[in-house]
Amino acid sequence: MSDEPSKGRAPSIRDVARLAGVSHQTVSRVLNHHPSIRPETKQRVLDVMEQVQYQPNRAARALVTSRSHTIGILSSQSTQYGPASSITAIEAAAREAGYWVSTANIDASDDRSVADGLAHLLAQGVEGLVVIAPQARVFDTLAQRSIEVPYVSLQSTGQDPDHTLSVDQIAGARLATRHLIELGHRNIYHLTGPQDWIEAEARMRGFLDEMSASDVPTTAPILGDWTADFGYYAGRELLTVRDFTAIFSSNDQMALGLMHAIRDAGLEIPRDVSIVGFDDIPEAAHFWPPLTTVRQDFAELGRRCVALLLGGDPAAAEHRDAIVPELVVRASTGRPAF
Amino acid sequence: MSDEPSKGRAPSIRDVARLAGVSHQTVSRVLNHHPSIRPETKQRVLDVMEQVQYQPNRAARALVTSRSHTIGILSSQSTQYGPASSITAIEAAAREAGYWVSTANIDASDDRSVADGLAHLLAQGVEGLVVIAPQARVFDTLAQRSIEVPYVSLQSTGQDPDHTLSVDQIAGARLATRHLIELGHRNIYHLTGPQDWIEAEARMRGFLDEMSASDVPTTAPILGDWTADFGYYAGRELLTVRDFTAIFSSNDQMALGLMHAIRDAGLEIPRDVSIVGFDDIPEAAHFWPPLTTVRQDFAELGRRCVALLLGGDPAAAEHRDAIVPELVVRASTGRPAF
DNA sequence: GCGAGGCGTGTGACCGTGCACATGCCTGCC
DNA sequence: GGCAGGCATGTGCACGGTCACACGCCTCGC
Numbered sequence: 001m002s003d004e005p006s007k008g009r010a011p012s013i014r015d016v017a018r019l020a021g022v023s024h025q026t027v028s029r030v031l032n033h034h035p036s037i038r039p040e041t042k043q044r045v046l047d048v049m050e051q052v053q054y055q056p057n058r059a060a061r062a063l064v065t066s067r068s069h070t071i072g073i074l075s076s077q078s079t080q081y082g083p084a085s086s087i088t089a090i091e092a093a094a095r096e097a098g099y100w101v102s103t104a105n106i107d108a109s110d111d112r113s114v115a116d117g118l119a120h121l122l123a124q125g126v127e128g129l130v131v132i133a134p135q136a137r138v139f140d141t142l143a144q145r146s147i148e149v150p151y152v153s154l155q156s157t158g159q160d161p162d163h164t165l166s167v168d169q170i171a172g173a174r175l176a177t178r179h180l181i182e183l184g185h186r187n188i189y190h191l192t193g194p195q196d197w198i199e200a201e202a203r204m205r206g207f208l209d210e211m212s213a214s215d216v217p218t219t220a221p222i223l224g225d226w227t228a229d230f231g232y233y234a235g236r237e238l239l240t241v242r243d244f245t246a247i248f249s250s251n252d253q254m255a256l257g258l259m260h261a262i263r264d265a266g267l268e269i270p271r272d273v274s275i276v277g278f279d280d281i282p283e284a285a286h287f288w289p290p291l292t293t294v295r296q297d298f299a300e301l302g303r304r305c306v307a308l309l310l311g312g313d314p315a316a317a318e319h320r321d322a323i324v325p326e327l328v329v330r331a332s333t334g335r336p337a338f
Numbered sequence: 339m340s341d342e343p344s345k346g347r348a349p350s351i352r353d354v355a356r357l358a359g360v361s362h363q364t365v366s367r368v369l370n371h372h373p374s375i376r377p378e379t380k381q382r383v384l385d386v387m388e389q390v391q392y393q394p395n396r397a398a399r400a401l402v403t404s405r406s407h408t409i410g411i412l413s414s415q416s417t418q419y420g421p422a423s424s425i426t427a428i429e430a431a432a433r434e435a436g437y438w439v440s441t442a443n444i445d446a447s448d449d450r451s452v453a454d455g456l457a458h459l460l461a462q463g464v465e466g467l468v469v470i471a472p473q474a475r476v477f478d479t480l481a482q483r484s485i486e487v488p489y490v491s492l493q494s495t496g497q498d499p500d501h502t503l504s505v506d507q508i509a510g511a512r513l514a515t516r517h518l519i520e521l522g523h524r525n526i527y528h529l530t531g532p533q534d535w536i537e538a539e540a541r542m543r544g545f546l547d548e549m550s551a552s553d554v555p556t557t558a559p560i561l562g563d564w565t566a567d568f569g570y571y572a573g574r575e576l577l578t579v580r581d582f583t584a585i586f587s588s589n590d591q592m593a594l595g596l597m598h599a600i601r602d603a604g605l606e607i608p609r610d611v612s613i614v615g616f617d618d619i620p621e622a623a624h625f626w627p628p629l630t631t632v633r634q635d636f637a638e639l640g641r642r643c644v645a646l647l648l649g650g651d652p653a654a655a656e657h658r659d660a661i662v663p664e665l666v667v668r669a670s671t672g673r674p675a676f
Numbered sequence: 677g678c679g680a681g682g683c684g685t686g687t688g689a690c691c692g693t694g695c696a697c698a699t700g701c702c703t704g705c706c
Numbered sequence: 707g708g709c710a711g712g713c714a715t716g717t718g719c720a721c722g723g724t725c726a727c728a729c730g731c732c733t734c735g736c
Contacts, residue, residue, distance in 0.1 A: 009404070009691085009692095010692095012691085012692050012693080013692070013693065014692080014693095022715075022716090023715065023716045023717075024692090024693085024716090025694085025695090025715075025716060025717080026714085026715060026716080028693065028694060028695095029714095029715085031693090031694095032694080035713095036712085036713055036714055036715085037714070037715085038713090038714065038715090041714080041715085055460075055461060056461070056692090056693080057401070057463070057691085057692050057693070058397075058400075058406075058461065058462055058463055059396075059397045059398075059400035059401040059406065059463065059691085059692080059693095060397075060401050060691070060692035060693045060694090060721090061692080061693055061694080062396075062397035062400075062693095063395070063397040063398050063401050063691090063692080063693075063694095063720095063721050063722065063723085064692080064693050064694050064695080064720075064721050065693080065694065065695095065721090066347070066721080068396075068397065070440075078422060078425070078426055079419060079422040079423050079426060080422075081417060084416060084417040084418075084422050085417050087416070087441075088416055088417055088443045091441055091442065091443050092443060095442065095454075095455075095458055100440050100458070100462055101440060101441055102408075102438050102439060102440050102441075103425075103429055103439055103440075103441060104429065104433065105425075105426045105429050105430060116433075117433075120433055120438070122393075123393060123394070123396065124396055124438055125395070125396055125397065227620065228620060228621045228623070228624040229620070229623070229624075231624070232623075232624055253620070253621060256621055256624045256625075257624045259624075259626070260624040260625075260626065260628070263626060282565065282566060282567070282591070283566045283591060283594055283621065285566070285567070285570075286566040286567075286569070286570055286594045286595045286597075286598040287594075287598075287625075287626075288597070288598065288601060288625075288626040290598070347721085347722095348722095350721085350722050350723080351722070351723065352722080352723095360685075360686085361685065361686045361687075362686090362687095362722090362723085363685075363686060363687080363724085363725095364684085364685060364686080366723070366724065366725095367684090367685085369723090370724085372684095373683095374682085374683055374684055374685085375683095375684070375685085376683090376684065376685090379684080379685085394722090394723080395721085395722050395723065397721085397722080397723090398691090398721070398722035398723040398724090399722080399723055399724080400723090401691050401692065401693090401721090401722080401723075401724095402690075402691050402722080402723050402724045402725080403691090403723085403724070403725095404691080677736100678735105678736095679734105679735095679736100680733100680734090680735090681732105681733090681734090682731105682732090682733085682734105683730105683731085683732085683733100684729105684730095684731090684732105685728100685729085685730090685731105686727105686728080686729075686730105687726105687727085687728075687729095688725105688726095688727090688728100689724105689725085689726085689727105690723105690724090690725085690726105691722105691723090691724090691725105692721105693720100693721090694719105694720090694721090695718105695719090695720085695721105696717105696718095696719090696720105697716105697717085697718090697719105698715100698716080698717075698718100699714100699715080699716075699717095700713105700714090700715090700716100701712105701713085701714085701715105702711105702712090702713080702714105703710100703711090703712085703713100704709105704710090704711090704712105705708105705709090705710085705711105706707105706708095706709095706710105
C-alpha cells in the first residue's frame, strides 16, 4: 500500500518510474519529448507525474547538461523607466523561451561593483548576459574578464557592434534637434547625460551633427547626470546667461528639472524657452507644459535582445538593425519669440 | 608537462585536487572553510584554484545540498519607481548574503499570468519568495498553491501579518489627510489606486479614518489606476463639479495628471486646489508646483525583506514593524481660498 | 604504557538527470 | 528464411559537488 516512500525529498524520475512500472530513462524521455514512446506508456508516466506532483530538478538537469538555462542581467539605474521597461520585456521573452533571469544591479561608477556583479552572474553559469549599464568603463571590465558567454549590451551605439542592440540614439537626437531648428531656433543648448555613458555621447553626437548640418553655431554641451535635480540646478545656472531660446535635454527627467528652474525664474515655456526631452516616460505627457520628446521602444529592445541571445544567427541579422525612435511633439516647444 | 587535461569542461574539485596533490575532499573542505586544514595545505589548494581559475559549480552544489541559494521575486508594475527601488535593494542585500535573485514579472490582473510566474519561480527551487504585487487576487493564488517556501509580501498592510512587510500606508495617508485638514480644507477628494490593490485600500482607509476623526464629511473616493493619464482624466471629470478645494492622490503619477488637468482648466495650484501625492518619486520635487507628498523608504523595505527571509526568527521580530512614512511638504498645498 | 580523543586527510556513496549503448521485438525485403 | 533496420525500452555511468565514515598520527592523562 505504501505507494510512495517519500523520504522527505521531492519525487525524482526514479520514483515516478517505479510507480509507472517503467525505467527512469523512459520517464526522462517523456520529459524531453522523445518521439519513440508508446502513447499509452507516455500517458501512464504523465498520470503518475501529476499524481505525485513531480517537478523536474533544475540543478540535476543543469549539472548533467552543463546548461543553466539562465540569462543574467547586469544593470545600473534599473529604477529608471527605460532600463526597467527593457528588463521586464527581457524577463518575459526569456521566460517564454524557457529561460530564467537573474539580475545583478550595480553602481556603474564603481569598478569594483561592476566586477562583483559580473562575477556573481558568471558564477551562476549564466548562458547569456545582457548589459544595461552602457558606460564605457563597464565595457572595459567586460573586456578584461574575456567573457565566455554570449552577451548583448543595450543602448550603446557604436561600441563593438557584434554585441550591441540599441535604439538609434543619434537619429533620435537629430530628430529632436532638427525640430528645434525648423521652429527657428538658433541658440540651442544641449544638456547631456554623464560623460561616460555611451548613450549620452551618442545623443550629443546626434545633436552636434544636426547642428552643423544645418549650419547652426553650437555651444559646448552641459554635462548632466540624468536626474531631475541636476536639470533644475543646470537650469538655474543657464539662466544667469540667457543667450538661448531652446534646450535639448538628453532625458525627460532633466527636462523636468529644467522647466522647473525656468518657471522659477518667471519665464514661460515655450514662449521664452523651448524644451525637448528624450525617452518619453509615461509622465512626460503630463509635465507642465506637456513635454516634446523622443520616444524609444524599450520593450521592443528587450524582446529583440533575448531573440539575439537565444536565437540562431539567421534571426540575429534581422534584429540587429537599430530601432528607430520617434519624435513626439507636445507643448514644450514653439517658435522663438523675437 | 601536461598539468591540466582540460577536456573542454571547467576544472572541478578533482582537477584541483590532483594538481595540488590532495584528495577532492580536502579541496571541498577548503571551499567550505572547514577548520581542520593545515594552513600550508590550504594555501596550496588555493594557489591551484587561482591558477586554473576554478569556479565552484553551482548546479552540483545545489543538487547535493538541495539548496538553490536563490530568492525569487514575483513582481508586477516593476517599471514603477517604488517596486523598482525595492527590487534593487533586495537584490543587493541578497547578493551580499550569497544569494541569487531571479525575477518573474507578471500582469497581476491576469490570474493565469500570476500562476505562471509563480510556477516558474518555484520550478527553479527558490528558497524564498518576495511578492511585490500587492493585489488581493495574488494572495488567493498563493494560498491555493500552498507555498512550501518562506515568502514575504511587500506593501500589503493587514493581509496575513506573518508574511507581510510594509511601509505603514494608513499612517502615511493620515499624515497627508491631516495636513490638508490642518490647512483648513473641508472638501477633500481622494483618488485611490486600483480597487484590488491592498496598498490602495490601506491609503484609502487612512484617508477615511483621518477625515472622520476630524469630523470632516467625506465624499466617495475615486477609483484610479496609478497612471498619470488616469489622473488627468479624473481631474477633468472632477472639474465639472468643482465642489472641492483639495485632492489627495494615492500616488505621485496620478497627482501629476491631476495638476495637468487643473491647470488646463485655468485654475492655479495651490490657490484654487491643493494637491497631495504619495511615494515621493525623485521627480516630484520638480513637478509644477513641486509636489507635497508622502515619502516611503522603498530601499529600506527591500533590505528588511531579505533580512526577514534569510535571517533567523529573532531578527525578524525587530524588522517586522511597519516602516513609518514621512510627509514632505512642498508647494502644491496651501490654505483654501474661498 | 596504553587508551581516549582530536586533528588532518582520504575513500566511497549519493544527489537527480541525461547520454551512450544494449536489448528484444516487429516489420519488410530479397 | 534470414537479416537489416527501426521502434520501444532498459542498463549503467557520468556530471561536480557534499556527506558519512574511516584511517593514521600525535598528544595527553592516568
